[in-house]
Amino acid sequence: MQTTFSPEQLRDPLVARSNRILRSCVHCGFCTATCPTYQVLGDELDSPRGRIYLIKDMLESGRPADEKTVRHIDRCLSCLACMTTCPSGVHYMHLVDHAREHIEKTYRRPLPDRALRWLLARILPYPGRFRLALAGAKLARPFRALMPGRLRAMVDLAPAKIAGPGPLDRPQTIPAQGARLRRVALMTGCAQKALDPEINAATVRLLTRHGCEVVIAKGMGCCGALTHHMGKAAESHASAAANVRAWAAELDGEGLDAVVINTSGCGTTVKDYGHMFAGDPLEADARRVAALARDISELMEEIGLQDPAAPALRVTYHSACSLQHGQQVKEAPKLLLKAAGFQVKEPRDPHLCCGSAGTYNLMQPEIAGELKARKLATLAETAPQVIAAGNIGCMMQLGQGAGVPVVHTAQLLDWATGGPVPASLAAAGLDRRHAAE
Known part of the structure; x- marks a missing residue:
């Protein structure tokens, strides 16, 4: 991709980096095939290739972000499936991060959007504040039907039991x-x-x-x-x-x-x-x-499991995007679960996002809800007794509707090597006496 940044613009390290990323893109469109939002919305501007054009135009012109650009960048999950697919090695993650920083500096969002983002930034990174917010959300649950989509999504996040400091x-x-x-x-x-x-x-x-x-x-x-x-x-x-x-x-x-x-x-x-x-x-x-x-x-995986003795439960492994695409860790969790003794399944289209994506399911609840429904359908096809994942966001997203326990891979490995049965499995009656049917 040709770019036209001025020498003065390129003296900014962020611009220089984005210029290199943009120039590595060859417009092939392979990324559209694996982009969850493009699959749901069918709009080229909601694909990585489309967003790259929007970012290029915004940064080259040096103009403030406009509503159209912000709308399509906001819809990006940062699942990074495009980076796994890209044959040219386009580092989309760093490019979209730069775009978001530019948007934050140059675009004044509508008041409800500003308020939500301010609230999330002041609550989620702080466990004490988050616990208080979850308690409030739990109390508000009887009134969820009267709430707008974003507020309802926040209320739905609250677990049945809120843990105190440990x-x-x-x-x-x-x-x-x-x-x-x-x-x-x-x-x-x-x-x-x-x-x-x-x-x-x-x-x-x-x-x-x-x-x-x-x-x-x-x-x-x-x-x-x-x-x-x-x-x-x-x-x-x-x-x-x-x-x-x-x-x-x-x-x-x-x-x-x-x-x-x-x-x-x-x-x-x-x-x-x-x-x-x-x-x-x-x-x-x-x-x-x-x-x-x-x-x-x-x-x-480096250490190896000591004397694993797991029951032969059917465990469907959900690969979090941040693990399989962001870190390129794809096989280790499945191999460990198999070595522990579980019967490991994987859903169809495992590369697609479940819609959690950090705060995405709170800020884009409609798209996140559609991605969640699609992911739950592919998980259900494997007839799991347990779903394993390596990310709390995915666990919370899928736990609302999975119909079976959703637990962390580490919890299953702990159980298989001598730890206690995870509480959600015990509640479902899936202890060491139960094997896959």
Whole structure:
């Protein structure tokens, strides 16, 4: 793709990077075949190729974002299926991130949109605030039919049981069981702590059982993804910088063998920290952290499961977009579940998004609802007893309508290697006495 940025424009590192990305695009359109929003809406401007043209025009002209461009960029899930498909290696993720930052700086959204984004940025990255918001949403549920779509989507997010602060919310070091083979930092996340803290508890049990000393570093918090995808660069970089400093302190102290992440949306962002801090004084530490970042499935594949003894349940694996496309981790979770003893299935069109996509199901509930219905239909075709996923957003999205327990891959691996049965499986009667029918 030809570009016409001026020499003055190209002195901006963000523009120079976007110029390189744009010039790598050859207009082939392969990305349209795997773009969920294009499949739902059928509009070229709601495909990666169409959005690339809109972004190019906006950035080259140096003009403020307009309503049309904002509408189509907002509809992008950032599922990154286009990057997996692209034969030319177009780094769409960095391009759309730049576009969102430009939109945030130059476009004044309607008041309801501004208010929602402000609210989400002030609540979701903070577990204490999020718990209070979930409690309020739970109380408002009887009135959901009277609410507009976005507010109704927020109310639907609230789980039946809201967990309070847990023992893993504070900085600490949890010793390995037996000889220490690795020392790892665990990212405990933000929204996940409020929505399902048992995921972190299962991850710690799994890691310590396999010889890992687990560090929950002082000063660690939200990865920054939630605000990053809203174009709020200053807020997202502040969150990311706090994590970089927290983990760099551990690296410079007793050292770390890995930074373990069990929320794949966070993992995609942490692995990009080196890029986010390019040219910043924190760049060197950010690159050290990013190089050590591992999804829990990646690390467990390296370690190997000790004496797994899972029941032969039919487990359908849902591959989160941020894991399969953002991190290119596709086989490790399935191989681990099979090695544990589960009967692993995969749905048709596994590359397509479920519609969660961070805050997407709150900001674009109609499109997210259609993608959810399509994903649930393909999952149901496999007749699962359990659905496994590696991202809390996907779990919450699919849990409303799946008809079977939706649990984290780490919870199943913990159970298979000596941990407790996940609560949702026990409630469904799927304990060790039950095998696949």
